[in-house]
Amino acid sequence: MHLPEKSPRPSIYYQYQVFDPWLASQHGTQSRHVVTIVGAGPAGLVAALELARFGVRSVVLNSELQVSQGSRAIVFTRRSMEILQQVGVADRILENGLPWRFGNSYYRGQRVFRMEAPHDEDDRYPPMTNIQQQYLEEYLLQACNANPHIEVRWGNKVIGVEQHAQYATVQVDTPEGPYTLETQWLIAADGGRSDIRSAMGLKLEGASYEGFFVIADIKIDLPYPTERLAFFDPEWNRGNTILMHREPHGIWRIDYQLPPGETPEQALQPASLKERINAQLAMIGHAGVPWEMDWSSVYSARTLTLPDYQHGRTLFVGDAAHLLPIFGVRGANTAFQDAQSLGWHLAMVCKGITTDKFLQNFSTERVTAAREIITESGKSTRFMAPPSRGFRLLRDAVLSLSLTQAFVRPLYHWRTSRPHEYKHSVLNSREDDNAFFETGPSHGAPPQNVRLNDGNFLLDHLGGGFDLLYFVDDASHSLKNTHASGSTPLTSIPSELQSVIGAFKSKGLPIQVIAIGTSKPVEGADLHLDDRLGRVKSRYGVTKSGGAYLLRPDQHICARWQELDATRLHSTLQAVLDQ
């Protein structure tokens, strides 16, 4: 019998709500589910919301009765916010989170590097937003509860999975004992210690770094803006690194490396935590400022991934699929991208638009992304926590040189999480003009947001399927250009294109046509966007009317044409369905 904790978790700033467990005895006989998601963390909940956008039902099993213990993931990237916008929670995070864009690295009391994350007026979201994971999960859960396609079951712990050719049988333990459910697809979003991964005997590949880090959240009043602070080789913790981040509600995250040989149990002793936190506060000139401990935990740096995220009817996302170093905020931020990718790939399969084989593309693309992240974050990890004598010497030499030599300072850069570009995806069109564009997002790249006018951005209008951005000239404010370029203002999408789109829509493919560059409705377009300043056109490198971009449901670029024709649109869309 599974008996999850029924009393609210302790927290200075977060009021935990304890939910009633879902009990099989209180519900009738269940038919086979389409999708069952194990884990109600960021990966599982975003996967459920993404599937729901395509009308695919899912059941989310959460072994606990309340959200995450402690703040855990606290930094969310711009791309994560764009993904969270699609599932309807980005505004709440923006409202309650702390935006930031600067990182500072200190050595011997001197700021030796200042990172500036770019932010331009075409971005709706800041480069980074800090908020505790409990809030993120709360907002995602509220979105799930409001969605008729999603059923969240609290207090349901998976204890066994048996896979069959067309479905999986899942043993679920609850406070009244176990029950069994059947599901066509099972999503393992059950975190870094994934029981499903272990039970299947799947091995992660890659490297684990020695040494542990403590994360401690304290409530304290410190006069610093929301910026990342990194202290290298401080006097109180020689050779090691300390990180600090501001969180909402006057909470600061202090993150420090342990001396070799110290166990996590020793490090989490209250006296040990207190001594080290006080030493850090003293070093930055705030000795004696009162503080209160909220939560602490220990982690180690690992760069590990499963080599395949699909195993029969089971699909892995987030930490269940890979373990990535905390440096560079790659945990939850990678999990969102996994969940978004799985959501649309699986929806295409569940709706019968493509065959089961399509899921291999999810796995290939996301494993490739994880391997890229591992390569990048391995560099940061080797700098933050040198794994050998040689790496330590080089790191220390760089620290020393950085006081006077600018050329080594970029080595402090954290290579913060960024979305993977699916450059080699099989979904990238072979029938387009990708190579002829001088600018704009290319094959497999995430989209470029563009500010249309106050509070109105291009990405606000995407979503729910493939998006065909079709560029038109508007007679009302580009009269002088129309004659020069020889094109005629469009009042309708060319009929040959409309019939191709209609044909794919009738096969069930979700596709939206957005006419860009006009204030008037365009026949055959689901939506029209005014591009009065020509910003979308210029940022996408489109030179004439009739140019087009095809975005996948995860908004990454599938194809782009200087001038779209029906034949090439047909072969591009058909190639997606043929995968």
Next chain:
Amino acid sequence: MVKPELNIAALENVYDSLASAIDQAGPDKAEIFLVKLALLNANALADDALFANHVQTALQDL
């Protein structure tokens, strides 16, 4: 193009100044001193492939 090399007098200067600097750094700091120096030289060299050759050459006959 003839590869630029140090003439004997210059090489002797490098020899003496490097030896003295290692002594000055002391046994505890000689190693990090040499790594700093290698990084400065690598940056001046502006050629990571050539640097990799030097690494291989220096690893020989230790």
